[in-house]
Amino acid sequence: MTEKKSLPNRRSFLETSGKFSAGAMTAGMIAGGLFTGSSAMAHTARDPKKKLGVALVGLGSLSTKQIAPALQKTAHCRLAGIVSGTPEKRKKWATQYDLPESSIYDYESFDKIADNGDIDIVYVVLPNSMHAEYTIRAAKAGKHVFCEKPMATSSEDCRKMINACREAGKKLGIGYRCQFEPHHLECMKLAADKTFGDLKHITAGFGFKSGDPKQWRLNKELAGGGPLMDVGIYALQAYRYLADGEPEAISAMEIKTDPVKFAQVEETLNWSMKIGKVSCSCQTSYGFNGINGFHAYGTNGHFGLKPAFNYSGIKGTSSKGPITFPQADHFQLELDDFAQCVKNDTPTKVPGEEGLRDMLIIEAIYKSAATGKTVTPVAFQ
Amino acid sequence: MTEKKSLPNRRSFLETSGKFSAGAMTAGMIAGGLFTGSSAMAHTARDPKKKLGVALVGLGSLSTKQIAPALQKTAHCRLAGIVSGTPEKRKKWATQYDLPESSIYDYESFDKIADNGDIDIVYVVLPNSMHAEYTIRAAKAGKHVFCEKPMATSSEDCRKMINACREAGKKLGIGYRCQFEPHHLECMKLAADKTFGDLKHITAGFGFKSGDPKQWRLNKELAGGGPLMDVGIYALQAYRYLADGEPEAISAMEIKTDPVKFAQVEETLNWSMKIGKVSCSCQTSYGFNGINGFHAYGTNGHFGLKPAFNYSGIKGTSSKGPITFPQADHFQLELDDFAQCVKNDTPTKVPGEEGLRDMLIIEAIYKSAATGKTVTPVAFQ
Numbered sequence: 001m002t003e004k005k006s007l008p009n010r011r012s013f014l015e016t017s018g019k020f021s022a023g024a025m026t027a028g029m030i031a032g033g034l035f036t037g038s039s040a041m042a043h044t045a046r047d048p049k050k051k052l053g054v055a056l057v058g059l060g061s062l063s064t065k066q067i068a069p070a071l072q073k074t075a076h077c078r079l080a081g082i083v084s085g086t087p088e089k090r091k092k093w094a095t096q097y098d099l100p101e102s103s104i105y106d107y108e109s110f111d112k113i114a115d116n117g118d119i120d121i122v123y124v125v126l127p128n129s130m131h132a133e134y135t136i137r138a139a140k141a142g143k144h145v146f147c148e149k150p151m152a153t154s155s156e157d158c159r160k161m162i163n164a165c166r167e168a169g170k171k172l173g174i175g176y177r178c179q180f181e182p183h184h185l186e187c188m189k190l191a192a193d194k195t196f197g198d199l200k201h202i203t204a205g206f207g208f209k210s211g212d213p214k215q216w217r218l219n220k221e222l223a224g225g226g227p228l229m230d231v232g233i234y235a236l237q238a239y240r241y242l243a244d245g246e247p248e249a250i251s252a253m254e255i256k257t258d259p260v261k262f263a264q265v266e267e268t269l270n271w272s273m274k275i276g277k278v279s280c281s282c283q284t285s286y287g288f289n290g291i292n293g294f295h296a297y298g299t300n301g302h303f304g305l306k307p308a309f310n311y312s313g314i315k316g317t318s319s320k321g322p323i324t325f326p327q328a329d330h331f332q333l334e335l336d337d338f339a340q341c342v343k344n345d346t347p348t349k350v351p352g353e354e355g356l357r358d359m360l361i362i363e364a365i366y367k368s369a370a371t372g373k374t375v376t377p378v379a380f381q
Numbered sequence: 382m383t384e385k386k387s388l389p390n391r392r393s394f395l396e397t398s399g400k401f402s403a404g405a406m407t408a409g410m411i412a413g414g415l416f417t418g419s420s421a422m423a424h425t426a427r428d429p430k431k432k433l434g435v436a437l438v439g440l441g442s443l444s445t446k447q448i449a450p451a452l453q454k455t456a457h458c459r460l461a462g463i464v465s466g467t468p469e470k471r472k473k474w475a476t477q478y479d480l481p482e483s484s485i486y487d488y489e490s491f492d493k494i495a496d497n498g499d500i501d502i503v504y505v506v507l508p509n510s511m512h513a514e515y516t517i518r519a520a521k522a523g524k525h526v527f528c529e530k531p532m533a534t535s536s537e538d539c540r541k542m543i544n545a546c547r548e549a550g551k552k553l554g555i556g557y558r559c560q561f562e563p564h565h566l567e568c569m570k571l572a573a574d575k576t577f578g579d580l581k582h583i584t585a586g587f588g589f590k591s592g593d594p595k596q597w598r599l600n601k602e603l604a605g606g607g608p609l610m611d612v613g614i615y616a617l618q619a620y621r622y623l624a625d626g627e628p629e630a631i632s633a634m635e636i637k638t639d640p641v642k643f644a645q646v647e648e649t650l651n652w653s654m655k656i657g658k659v660s661c662s663c664q665t666s667y668g669f670n671g672i673n674g675f676h677a678y679g680t681n682g683h684f685g686l687k688p689a690f691n692y693s694g695i696k697g698t699s700s701k702g703p704i705t706f707p708q709a710d711h712f713q714l715e716l717d718d719f720a721q722c723v724k725n726d727t728p729t730k731v732p733g734e735e736g737l738r739d740m741l742i743i744e745a746i747y748k749s750a751a752t753g754k755t756v757t758p759v760a761f762q
Contacts, residue, residue, distance in 0.1 A: 200638065200669040201649060203584070205662075209680070251634040253653040253755065255660035257581065268582060270632075270653035270662040277638035281586075281651040281662050288581040290683035290700065295671070299590065302671035319671065374634065374753030 052339045053080025055119045057134050058126035059089045070331035076339035081119045083110050114141035127222040132157035139168040144342050148175040151355025153224025158356035173338045173348040174355040177330035183314045191242040197299030199278045204235035204294035206309050207285035213261045226265030232284025234309040238294040243278035250375045252368040271365045433720045434461025436500045438515050439507040440470045451712035457720035462500045464491050495522035508603040513538035520549040525723050529556040532736025534605025539737035554719045554729040555736040561714035563706035564695045572623040578680030580659045585616035585675035587690045588666035594642045607646030613665025615690040619675040624659035631756045633749040652746045
């Protein structure tokens with residue numbers, strides 16, 4: 001059995017989980033009642049009205065500025081614990097969020113979280129190369145796991161993470177926040193409904209000019225790769241959830257203009273792919289600012305978002321006019337969705353298999369760039 | 382001696398001809414006094430105030446709707462003759478533009494243009510595969526030649542055309558109209574002046590949804606290729622005149638979704654290139670509308686045009702605000718420039734060598750797409 005067959009595709013997930021209607025979803029979100037499932041088969045949380053406890057592993061910028069504030073707004077989960085190697089951070093967070101001493105861990109004591117009934121979900125927000133270890137340890141501790149993108153730094157690790165959660169009977173979700181954002185959902189709907197005809201081509205890119213040359217993102221051991229793993233993955237995701245299928249061919253080119261700063265990871269990467277009858281051309285870079293969006297071209301018009309991948313300020317345009325929805329907190333949306341999937345034992349639309357699929361494609365992109373040859377499906381199954 | 386060394390690059394042409402200052406040029410154009418050279422070394426035209434006579438070869442849509450009207454506005458040349466295989470067209474044009482019988486030719490009688498002292502320049506506006514023959518015949522008839530893009534359908538033909546004009550001691554210019562357009566000139570200046578820092582990446586694309594499946598553009602024998610030759614060449618040009626150098630590597634992917642309509646030429650092509658420290662990702666297609674522009678990303682900001690390649694309505698944006706110039710008639714500009722180059726015996730900035738260079742790159746793009754391998758400089762010298 002090939003990998004292709006063993007991984008359900010994105011749309012089949014959406015259809016299974018009945019969550020593809022962007023219109024309905026958006027209306028729900030605007031009303032604040034997002035995904036209020038009718039089932040109350042809560043396995044982890046006995047009381048379906050109870051907010052599930054989330055422990056954040058890694059208290060860097062993303063946790064500090066985005067995720068912790070989002071967890072103050074979530075309806076179905078709440079910040080209930082932290083894991084950090086820095087005593088000052090632990091102390092500061094404990095005070096700021098009124099966390100009990102029993103829910104505060106360092107990396108050595110982390111496995112004791114197994115005994116903490118107040119923690120239902122562990123959200124892994126560590127450097128990429130640490131995602132696998134902490135996801136597996138969390139699963140072994142009997143916790144559901146939500147893990148930031150990229151899921152890991154290799155498809156091998158992704159498979160280990162999926163297996164660990166499966167063996168533990170716990171859910172695994174990947175932090176693909178845009179899959180919950182109203183403008184992105186509308187674009188998925190426009191693609192699926194063929195509002196602009198059959199899609200033919202998608203341009204997508206995300207990059208920024210990286211600062212500190214000593215940051216972990218430029219360290220291959222910690223980051224696994226460069227901008228492709230970090231932000232290019234958003235362009236890859238956008239293409240995949242619009243074209244909705246399996247890449248049949250991938251052609252990539254890497255461009256390095258600063259071999260000192262980018263000694264370990266790529267600086268800029270272009271790649272083209274083909275999924276069915278929809279091609280794409282994508283870029284990612286740590287070398288410059290300004291690329292942040294996608295545009296989809298169909299037989300009867302075109303649409304897209306720019307900027308598409310920021311935490312807020314998403315703007316949509318189309319050949320029929322602007323695409324406008326209220327701005328939303330992406331982390332609030334993804335966490336409330338995952339919490340409800342846990343409560344109701346329904347599948348998440350961003351499972352580990354979705355992260356694995358991206359990682360297989362990322363590996364194929366790197367392979368194409370390294371060899372200067374088009375990579376065909378056989379190579380990334 | 383390699384091809385690379387034998388072809389002067391674009392900027393060296395600009396510098397030689399002293400026409401790189403977009404600001405000065407634009408000011409001149411706005412004042413209506415574009416390129417009033419101080420030299421009066423007119424070889425062809427004894428009276429420098431005389432408008433040079435232009436004969437149009439091929440009276441299709443481009444000649445009818447754009448070039449003939451432009452020749453009513455030019456200061457340095459005028460419509461003086463026509464070449465067409467269709468008696469009705471010849472009659473209609475003769476009446477409409479008050480052309481003498483002695484300046485009207487069909488394809489058989491065309492060579493007699495050698496005896497027509499009223500014709501200085503032959504403008505070849507035929508299907509691509511006929512450019513070489515009529516350029517060479519015009520040169521042999523002792524006329525300067527202006528030829529529509531793409532210059533020909535092979536680099537071999539481009540070389541023959543260059544040689545024919547060289548042997549005849551006549552000028553050869555290629556219809557790269559955007560190189561005369563104020564917004565494009567401003568972008569060249571922004572790139573050269575490093576207004577947005579060192580350029581790092583350029584995205585560029587041009588395509589449209591082609592209609593009639595029986596049109597010559599889909600016939601490989603007449604067109605030479607598909608959208609890359611026809612409109613993708615604008616994206617290629619934009620990249621080249623912003624990055625200003627020789628491609629070191631080219632990676633391309635072709636995508637065909639309608640193998641019946643596009644049996645002979647490509648439907649969609651993506652390509653990436655690297656010139657020095659500036660990469661690009663480009664697209665062209667006959668399969669969909671909406672891609673028409675470029676955007677250049679530098680270390681301190683970004684700028685671009687969208688739409689960039691239409692005959693009018695060019696719009697510019699940048700991270701510092703809009704790029705706005707009066708709309709101009711691109712054909713009027715390119716023809717007045719070429720006429721002055723002829724009058725003053727100065728080099729055109731769009732010589733046959735510029736067309737040859739594009740053709741070499743186009744051949745490399747096709748080769749990369751066909752082989753699925755990155756093409757390096759050796760392969761297109």
